[in-house]
Amino acid sequence: MSAPLLAVRGLTLAYDRTDAVKGIDFDVHKGGVVTLIGANGAGKTTTLRAVSGLLKPRAGSIRFAGREIAGMAAHRIARLGVVQSPEGRQVFANMTIAENLAMGAYLESDRVAVAKRRDTVLARFPRLGERLSQSAGLLSGGEQQMLAMGRALMADPKLLLLDEPSMGLAPLFVEEIFNIVADLKREGRTILLVEQNARAALEIADYAYVIESGRITLRGPAREIAENSEVATAYLGM
Amino acid sequence: MTHALDNFLFTYQSLIYALGINSLLALSMYVVLAIGQLSLGQAAFMGLGAYASALLTAKFAIPFPLALIAAAAVPALLAFVIGAPTLRLSGVYLAIATIGVGEVLRIFYLNWDYAGGALGLNGIPEEAGFVWIFGVLAVALAGFAAIARSRIGRAMEAIRADEAAAGVMGVNLPVYKLAALVVSAAVAGVAGAFNAHVSSFIGPNEYGFDAAVTILSFALLGGIGSPFGPVLGALVLTALPEVLRPLHDYRLVINGLIIVCVVIFLPGGLLPWRLSRIGAPR
Numbered sequence: 006m007s008a009p010l011l012a013v014r015g016l017t018l019a020y021d022r023t024d025a026v027k028g029i030d031f032d033v034h035k036g037g038v039v040t041l042i043g044a045n046g047a048g049k050t051t052t053l054r055a056v057s058g059l060l061k062p063r064a065g066s067i068r069f070a071g072r073e074i075a076g077m078a079a080h081r082i083a084r085l086g087v088v089q090s091p092e093g094r095q096v097f098a099n100m101t102i103a104e105n106l107a108m109g110a111y112l113e114s115d116r117v118a119v120a121k122r123r124d125t126v127l128a129r130f131p132r133l134g135e136r137l138s139q140s141a142g143l144l145s146g147g148e149q150q151m152l153a154m155g156r157a158l159m160a161d162p163k164l165l166l167l168d169e170p171s172m173g174l175a176p177l178f179v180e181e182i183f184n185i186v187a188d189l190k191r192e193g194r195t196i197l198l199v200e201q202n203a204r205a206a207l208e209i210a211d212y213a214y215v216i217e218s219g220r221i222t223l224r225g226p227a228r229e230i231a232e233n234s235e236v237a238t239a240y241l242g243m
Numbered sequence: 244m245t246h247a248l249d250n251f252l253f254t255y256q257s258l259i260y261a262l263g264i265n266s267l268l269a270l271s272m273y274v275v276l277a278i279g280q281l282s283l284g285q286a287a288f289m290g291l292g293a294y295a296s297a298l299l300t301a302k303f304a305i306p307f308p309l310a311l312i313a314a315a316a317v318p319a320l321l322a323f324v325i326g327a328p329t330l331r332l333s334g335v336y337l338a339i340a341t342i343g344v345g346e347v348l349r350i351f352y353l354n355w356d357y358a359g360g361a362l363g364l365n366g367i368p369e370e371a372g373f374v375w376i377f378g379v380l381a382v383a384l385a386g387f388a389a390i391a392r393s394r395i396g397r398a399m400e401a402i403r404a405d406e407a408a409a410g411v412m413g414v415n416l417p418v419y420k421l422a423a424l425v426v427s428a429a430v431a432g433v434a435g436a437f438n439a440h441v442s443s444f445i446g447p448n449e450y451g452f453d454a455a456v457t458i459l460s461f462a463l464l465g466g467i468g469s470p471f472g473p474v475l476g477a478l479v480l481t482a483l484p485e486v487l488r489p490l491h492d493y494r495l496v497i498n499g500l501i502i503v504c505v506v507i508f509l510p511g512g513l514l515p516w517r518l519s520r521i522g523a524p525r
Contacts, residue, residue, distance in 0.1 A: 057411050058410070058411075059407050059410070059411065078410070078415075078416075078417070079407070079410035079411050079416075080410050080413050080414055080415045080416065083410070083411055083412060083413035084413055088411065088412075089411045091407070091408055091411065095405055095407075095408045096408075097400070097401050097404040097405060097408070098404065099400070099404060099517070100397075100400060100401070100404065104397060104400075104520065107394075107397060107520075108397060108398070108401050108409070108412050109412060111394075111397075111398060111401075111412045111413045111414060112412075112413040156412070160412065160413070
């Protein structure tokens, strides 16, 4: 197997002085979808924030495409092609949908490339295309999630970090969001997906890690994890 | 009769100058607020520009245009120096740090005998006039409007909305923050130089905390959606005490009341609207 695109080793993260993540290891290979599942507060989002540069690790290494990125500033990590679609509704609420998408392509100066990406994103999220000049704050929760994902895709990321894309959404939207993630996977995008909705995440992912109170307690191909009896009881409600 | 007319014109003229100078100060505040930072050092930067330009012209007979460049450069340099360690600070912490800078400078002027100490500086040549003040204001306003409509303006608005999200999009936050503070200091310094060169006198207590809050109130009253908002705020708050002359002693009280009312009833300011971006796809 080739070297992983993202290799995390011994990652320790402190949040409010207590270790929220205690020395975890995981890999994401190119073209794969890897999911981190676990309960609320297990350290999933904290881990993602360290990968995108929003949180400086206390210890450990994060290597992306062979480069150490642990502790690097967020904008430099973005420049390398690691782009996070943030949790919940972190769109730029006062800016229009068109401008939110333009911000996603902030680092791309080639207008033709930006226009092409925008067409692709709008084809994927037709709802956004209908309302380009509206304020993002007027969108529903599900639509804002789509905009956050669309904005991240505008950067044409080498590694897409999805932070709880289904959080707080109506079931219909959850299904739609996961269909889109599945489409992205088919197109060969590399995705690190953090989710509380373990069932949906395990259906899509190739490989899964279960995080419990800051430690990885289980790892394996997503299908095997889904069949694991402990996971089934704890996360799938069986 | 002519004496009364002269008197009236004299008052009127200083008001017109104050309108232009305060508009520049409001723009200097706008640059910082536009990326979601809060600086209360604008008065200090203004004072630094005023002292730099006044000393150069009065003591060294440097031509006014050159002194004006120095009035922009000196506060910009200070902003650059204090910017680096304070970049990690945001919100109220940056505000407190910049208040500190203002106080340090005030005490420095008070004890700097060469610059007049507590008595201030007299006999500053009255070089700044209508053309200078409003010419620079027009250029600054046009420049900031152009920036607001560009890709840079979009990034600034994104930083203001959500710093973390903007960083993840690839926006270089330290560069934007430092540049905003430096540009803001330069503009405030130029305004300070104009102030010194229309009044012929400056003193160490003109650039304290009160002045900083007044400058902030210009921007908050006008709104920071576009650079036109703070300018409108400055015009209104500068003209208001003249309109409400009997209440003159209560100017700061009224300023405070207006800020409270605007925050409550007009959170976006008098001019909350944004400028559309150039080439922004519909």
